[in-house]
Amino acid sequence: MVFLVLAILCLLFILFSYKHKALHYFRFKKKQIATQGHRKSKPNWVKREIIRIKAHMPKSGCRLIADVFNRNFAVKEMTVGKSFVYSVLRDNIYEVESLRKKWKRRVPKPMQKNIVWGMDMTGVQANNKKGQSTTATILGILDHGTRKCISLKSISDKASITLLKALIAAIESYGKPKAIRTDNESVFTSRLFRLGLCILGIRHQRTQIHSPWQNGRIERFFGTFKNYSDKVIFNTKKIQFALDEFQYWYNAIRPHRHLNGLTPDEQWEEINPYRKHSGQVRKLSYWNWAIKRIRTGLRIK
Numbered sequence: 305m306v307f308l309v310l311a312i313l314c315l316l317f318i319l320f321s322y323k324h325k326a327l328h329y330f331r332f333k334k335k336q337i338a339t340q341g342h343r344k345s346k347p348n349w350v351k352r353e354i355i356r357i358k359a360h361m362p363k364s365g366c367r368l369i370a371d372v373f374n375r376n377f378a379v380k381e382m383t384v385g386k387s388f389v390y391s392v393l394r395d396n397i398y399e400v401e402s403l404r405k406k407w408k409r410r411v412p413k414p415m416q417k418n419i420v421w422g423m424d425m426t427g428v429q430a431n432n433k434k435g436q437s438t439t440a441t442i443l444g445i446l447d448h449g450t451r452k453c454i455s456l457k458s459i460s461d462k463a464s465i466t467l468l469k470a471l472i473a474a475i476e477s478y479g480k481p482k483a484i485r486t487d488n489e490s491v492f493t494s495r496l497f498r499l500g501l502c503i504l505g506i507r508h509q510r511t512q513i514h515s516p517w518q519n520g521r522i523e524r525f526f527g528t529f530k531n532y533s534d535k536v537i538f539n540t541k542k543i544q545f546a547l548d549e550f551q552y553w554y555n556a557i558r559p560h561r562h563l564n565g566l567t568p569d570e571q572w573e574e575i576n577p578y579r580k581h582s583g584q585v586r587k588l589s590y591w592n593w594a595i596k597r598i599r600t601g602l603r604i605k
Contacts, residue, residue, distance in 0.1 A: 332555075359403040367386045416530055418480065420484075422447075422485050423471070424444055426442050438540070446521055451571065451572075458547060464494045483507040
């Protein structure tokens with residue numbers, strides 16, 4: 305009888321142990337399957353997109369980059385975590401820097417003239433009538449397609465009507481653009497300035513706040529201008545004469561790298577000095593010859 309009881313207890317112990325191991329096995333199997341599904345490798349385009357976002361946002365952390373990615377691609381049922389972003393950026397530091405360098409050195413696409421004009425203001429040091437140092441306000445207008453300086457004038461104030469007068473004078477000389485790009489300074493966002501552009505039929509493009517690179521062409525022009533103006537103290541009476549000299553030098557003499565060595569005036573007039581027998585050069589040479597003949601008093605046949 306005692307042996308029968310011991311046999312039953314041993315059998316129950318074996319069954320209980322087997323059941324416990326079976327449950328533990330199945331639980332571990334499910335957990336392992338779930339873990340393998342979570343560690344499934346991401347497509348290659350996900351890594352490329354993370355690298356691109358980091359190149360656009362070099363100072364952002366992994367958490368912010370993951371949030372930007374998830375906002376854009378959560379609809380496609382593709383999300384990433386900050387740990388995955390960290391591992392991708394850790395292994396692709398060189399690719400991020402190479403992409404940033406490529407974007408920095410890329411040449412903008414060619415654009416026709418009078419499509420977009422960049423408009424902005426800057427200041428230079430000048431002496432007034434009493435010999436006191438003051439800051440003169442300079443208004444600059446630049447054509448985005450040809451890099452031609454349309455206007456470079458010293459203005460007495462920053463009133464909207466003053467800017468509209470300068471803009472209308474430039475339109476009378478060079479034609480009307482389709483759009484004007486400015487920053488968010490109060491004079492450019494005033495009702496009078498926006499109403500004037502609406503009457504003229506010109507679209508107003510404004511950059512985002514604290515984003516001067518979105519109007520980079522006029523900013524780069526002012527960078528070249530400041531390189532020379534910072535070395536000179538202007539006279540308020542003769543400052544416009546100096547500005548006209550710089551405008552002529554920039555438009556007609558200084559070759560522009562992004563114009564393949566052409567000057568802004570040559571790009572505006574569609575003249576290529578590298579072609580000896582181009583139609584434009586022959587046309588100009590004919591008119592030079594005609595002017596000489598007129599000056600000498602001879603009859604042109």
